[in-house]
Amino acid sequence: xxxxxxxxxxxxxxxxxxxxxxxxxxxxxxxxxxxxxxxxxxxxxxxxxxxxxxxxxxxxxxxxxxxxxxxxxxxxxxxxxxxxxxxxxxxxxxxxxxxxxxxxxxxxxxxxxxxxxxxxxxxxxxxxxxxxxxxxxxxxxxxxxxxx
Amino acid sequence: xxxxxxxxxxxxxxxxxxxxxxxxxxxxxxxxxxxxxxxxxxxxxxxxxxxxxxxxxxxxxxxxxxxxxxxxxxxxxxxxxxxxxxxxxxxxxxxxxxxxxxxxxxxxxxxxxxxxxxxxxxxxxxxxxxxxxxxxxxxxxxxxxxxxxxxxxxxxxxxxxxxxxxxxxxxxxxxxxxxxxxxxxxxxxxxxxxxxxxxxxxxxxxxxxxxxxxxxxxxxxxxxxxxxxxxxxxxxxxxxxxxxxxxxxxxxxxxxxxxxxxxxxxxxxxxxxxxxxxxxxxxxxxxxxxxxxxxxxxxxxxxxxxxxxxxxxxxxxxxxxxxxxxxxxxxxxxxxxxxxxxxxxxxxxxxxxxxxxxxxxxxxxxxxxxxxxxxxxxxxxxxxxxxxxxxxxxxxxxxxxxxxxxxxxxxxxxxxxxxxxxxxxxxxxxxxxxxxxxxxxxxxxxxxxxxxxxxxxxxxxxxxxxxxxxxx
Numbered sequence: 001x002x003x004x005x006x007x008x009x010x011x012x013x014x015x016x017x018x019x020x021x022x023x024x025x026x027x028x029x030x031x032x033x034x035x036x037x038x039x040x041x042x043x044x045x046x047x048x049x050x051x052x053x054x055x056x057x058x059x060x061x062x063x064x065x066x067x068x069x070x071x072x073x074x075x076x077x078x079x080x081x082x083x084x085x086x087x088x089x090x091x092x093x094x095x096x097x098x099x100x101x102x103x104x105x106x107x108x109x110x111x112x113x114x115x116x117x118x119x120x121x122x123x124x125x126x127x128x129x130x131x132x133x134x135x136x137x138x139x140x141x142x143x144x145x146x147x148x
Numbered sequence: 149x150x151x152x153x154x155x156x157x158x159x160x161x162x163x164x165x166x167x168x169x170x171x172x173x174x175x176x177x178x179x180x181x182x183x184x185x186x187x188x189x190x191x192x193x194x195x196x197x198x199x200x201x202x203x204x205x206x207x208x209x210x211x212x213x214x215x216x217x218x219x220x221x222x223x224x225x226x227x228x229x230x231x232x233x234x235x236x237x238x239x240x241x242x243x244x245x246x247x248x249x250x251x252x253x254x255x256x257x258x259x260x261x262x263x264x265x266x267x268x269x270x271x272x273x274x275x276x277x278x279x280x281x282x283x284x285x286x287x288x289x290x291x292x293x294x295x296x297x298x299x300x301x302x303x304x305x306x307x308x309x310x311x312x313x314x315x316x317x318x319x320x321x322x323x324x325x326x327x328x329x330x331x332x333x334x335x336x337x338x339x340x341x342x343x344x345x346x347x348x349x350x351x352x353x354x355x356x357x358x359x360x361x362x363x364x365x366x367x368x369x370x371x372x373x374x375x376x377x378x379x380x381x382x383x384x385x386x387x388x389x390x391x392x393x394x395x396x397x398x399x400x401x402x403x404x405x406x407x408x409x410x411x412x413x414x415x416x417x418x419x420x421x422x423x424x425x426x427x428x429x430x431x432x433x434x435x436x437x438x439x440x441x442x443x444x445x446x447x448x449x450x451x452x453x454x455x456x457x458x459x460x461x462x463x464x465x466x467x468x469x470x471x472x473x474x475x476x477x478x479x480x481x482x483x484x485x486x487x488x489x490x491x492x493x494x495x496x497x498x499x500x501x502x503x504x505x506x507x508x509x510x511x512x513x514x515x516x517x518x519x520x521x522x523x524x525x526x527x528x529x530x531x532x533x534x535x536x537x538x539x540x541x542x543x544x545x546x547x548x549x550x551x552x553x554x555x556x557x558x559x560x561x562x563x564x565x566x567x568x569x570x571x572x573x574x575x576x577x578x579x580x581x582x583x584x585x586x587x588x589x590x591x592x593x594x595x596x597x598x599x600x601x602x603x604x605x606x607x608x609x610x611x612x613x614x615x616x617x618x619x620x
Contacts, residue, residue, distance in 0.1 A: 052536065053414055058466030110533060117530025122523060127411075127539040129526035 039097050040089075040105050044141035047095060050106060051113060051134060059138070063145070065126045066138035076143050079136040084112045093140075150196070150227075150323050153334040158359035163187040163329065164620050166351060166365035168336055168380070171229025172602060173371040173588035173609040175314050175322070176274060180613030182327040186620055189363050190322075191334035191353050193372070194226030196315070202226060205335065205497050206376075208504030214549050217405075217508040222556030223373050227332065228315025230373060231602070236311030237436060238277055238603040239304070240268045242453070244443045245481070245597030251450035252513075254402065254484040255595045258566050258575035267607035274606050275309045278433035282307070287435055289424040296528050300445050303425075304455060306600070308434040334361065335499055336372070336380045341582075345387030348585045356499050367620050369612070371588030374558025374601075378403070378490040378591060379504045381562060381572070388582060395568040395580035400490035402563050404596050406479050406555040407510065409542035411522055412464035413476035414535045421534055422474055425458050440598065441521060452513065453481035453598040454521040464538065476537065478522055479555065481598045482514045490561050510549040518543040557601045562591040577612050588612055 041047040048059050067074075076093055083091045088108045090097050116122070116131035123135045130138075165181050167174045170192040178188045194202040202225045210217045224232045241261060248256030269280045281287060284303045293303035322328050334353035337360050341348050348368050354360035370377050378400040389396040415422060428435040438457035446453065459475035467473055482488075488509040492502035519539060526537035542551035565571025568580035573592050579585045588609055590601040 053468050053471040054466050055468050061466070114531050114533050117527045120527055122527055122530070124523070124539065127541065127544065129523050129530075129537050129539065131530060 039095060040102060040109065041095055044095055044137055044144050047109075048134070048137055048141055051110070051137075052130075059141070060145070062125055062128065063138040063142040066135045067142035069123075069125060069135075070139050074139065076140055079140055083133050083136060084116055086112060149325065149328070150319075150330040150332065152195075153191075153331050153353060153355050153361055154358040156331070156361045158361070160350075160362040160364060161189055161329065161331065162364040163189040164365060165189070165367045165369065165616060166191065166363045167369040167371055167588070168351065168353075169193075169229065169371035169373065169376075169588070170227050170314075170330060171371060171373060171589070172231050172274075172314055172605050173612075174229070174369070175318050176606055176609035177369055177371065177588055177613045177616065178328050178330075179318070179321070180610065181616060181620070182325055184617045186327065186617070188328045189365065190328055190330045191336075191351070191363060192227050192330060192332045193335040194224075195332050196227045196319070198224065198226050198232075202333070205499070206504070207497070208379075208506065209493050209495075210506050210508060212505075213507035214509050215552075217506055217554055218556065219375065219504060219506055222554070223375065223558065226315075227319070227330070228313055231312065231314040234309075234311050234602055235600075236275075236309035237306045237600040238275060238309055239282060239306045239599040240264070240607075241597040241599060241604055242440075242443060244446060245453055245595060245599075249447075249450075249595075252452055252483050252595065254486075254570060257594055258564060264604070264607050264611070267610040268603065270610050271603055271606035272307075274610075275312045275603060277307045277309055277603075278431050281430060284437075287428065287430045289428060289437075291424070293424050293437065294421050294532070294534070296439070296532075299442055300524060301439050301528050302442050304438055304440045305428070305430075306436040306438070307430070308436060309602075331361075331363075334363075336383070337499060337501070339384050339388065341385055341388050341391075343387060345385070345389070345391030346581065347583050348388065354499070367584045367586065367616060369586045369588050369616070371609070374561060374589060374591045375403070375490055375504060375506070377587055377589060378561035379492065379501075381587075382490075382492050383501055388579075388585075391581040392572075392579060393568050393581050395572050398486075398563065398570065398572050400561050401486040401488075402484040402560045402594075403488050403490050403506070403508075403558070404482050404484060404560040404593070405508070406557050406596070406598065407482060407514065407518075407549065407552040408477055408479045408555055409518065409540040409552050410459065410462075410475045410477050411540035411543075412462055412467070412538040413458065413474050413529075414464075414467060414537070415472040415474060422458050439525070441524065445524075449520065451520060452483055452517040454517055455479045455598040456521070456525060476522070476525070478518055478540070478543075479598050480514055480518045480521070481596055483511055484560060484563070484595060485509055485511055488560075508554070510552070515543055515545070515548045555600075557590070557596070559590040559593040559596045559601055562587045563594045564592040565594060576615050577608070586612060586616070 121132040164186040243261040246257040333355035338352040340350040425437040440455040462475045493505040562572040
């Protein structure tokens with residue numbers, strides 16, 4: 001079973017410059033070394049709905065399956081630390097942050113995901129073949145929702 | 149000429165060559181021999197049109213296999229054979245398909261693709277396929293196909309025959325031929341051989357109503373289709389089976405049909421790339437485009453052959469409204485499996501022959517190939533931000549192979565090998581150990597690649613025709 005989520009539902013706003021200080025204070029910040037960052041989405045769920053052309057119900061179901069597949073003992077901070085990042089995109093326990101404007105940040109995020117596919121880092125969840133990052137984000141979403 | 153077997157009731161008919169079957173292989177071989185002045189008897193079990201009574205002779209059992217198999221619906225028993233309902237998809241085997249692959253047990257033809265190349269060119273004329281051109285540098289959409297990583301995925305084309313119906317295309321020619329005698333309702337009833345079984349001397353045929361007719365020839369060719377070749381050969385007399393030695397044990401084994409399954413392929417709203425794979429033609433010949441895996445990649449990953457084509461729109465559960473989705477049809481080359489086997493049932497047909505029994509079996513390596521190939525495609529589409537892929541349910545361990553679909557490409561069963569212990573015919577399609585009996589059609593394929601079999605059936609028939617013209 002996964003550990004209870006340490007991730008709060010609040011705190012995800014498209015933040016103005018300087019907001020990352022608050023975002024980063026709660027835990028790990030991976031990548032995105034610039035000083036001024038903006039949160040990409042309010043929740044992991046929002047991000048995944050932007051990445052995957054699936055219904056919200058389907059994404060919730062996939063998230064549960066992804067979390068179950070990762071098994072017991074998986075910690076959120078470990079998953080966050082493993083997400084791909086770049087100078088323009090980084091991750092906190094609460095989601096993505098970017099030095100870029102939101103519309104450009106999404107393209108940069110998609111590029112990171114695309115690179116995962118290109119390097120063959122994929123996993124199968126409920127027969128969907130997804131990048132490992134997407135699968136880990138699904139698990140984070142499941143934690144975020146407080147579901148087991 | 150074309151005549152009914154009853155005309156010769158109780159008698160004998162002789163020719164240089166006797167061919168059983170009037171499908172694409174039988175007709176092609178007969179025409180080649182006649183063109184060189186050889187006389188030919190072509191014995192067709194059915195009539196000139198579909199008849200329920202004849203088709204019923206194909207009935208048999210598939211109990212005991214991994215899953216049922218459509219042995220009745222997947223073939224036709226009358227003049228022209230299964231060309232009466234084929235769809236016309238054609239492409240040559242790839243060189244790797246015919247090579248010995250150490251990761252595919254029992255793989256490898258006795259010769260390479262270069263041997264078939266000139267026959268493929270000639271087969272194109274017979275199947276009305278236009279010029280022999282399969283290069284995607286030549287046949288391509290405006291702007292080219294999707295630029296997948298070429299060392300992983302290649303676009304591939306199939307040319308589409310009208311489709312050629314041999315019954316319609318060649319009936320008049322055979323009717324008017326003085327050298328080809330096509331005898332209809334001439335069902336195989338038995339075989340006569342020398343005492344040592346090394347030469348077949350006659351075939352007994354009949355319609356079950358009139359008296360049997362003896363067909364005598366110097367050389368015999370069985371070209372009755374991928375399943376029936378095995379069934380009828382299993383009725384050979386003991387002397388012939390003894391002469392065949394260990395190869396007799398291989399009759400009916402390693403039968404292969406392609407399997408396919410559909411996975412959902414999602415296209416992002418901006419993706420219009422699928423149009424590149426639709427509606428193509430080349431100098432008036434329709435072309436179907438799809439993808440396959442690069443041969444070096446298959447070697448490196450030790451995979452069997454696969455191809456994928458993009459099908460109709462689908463509406464998979466859980467996909468957001470407005471998302472373009474199309475079906476992805478994945479076609480896999482199963483590995484030769486001795487337990488995938490045609491043998492004889494205890495029940496007999498109205499002519500007294502034992503009915504066909506078939507155990508369709510697939511291997512875990514077939515499933516792995518399917519999963520791995522869909523994964524590779526998902527990686528490429530994900531890398532290019534063109535879409536996401538969901539594996540079809542049929543390829544999952546829980547239901548494999550129950551939810552897969554047979555493609556009705558009947559291959560193997562009388563496979564071609566140099567070693568008599570591994571197959572039934574030699575590189576000339578002659579029965580191991582028997583001097584004058586040959587097999588025509590896709591039952592001789594030792595391995596099958598992922599392409600539709602008919603173009604190779606005709607190419608191989610041309611090759612066999614050339615050979616017979618040198619020995620008769």
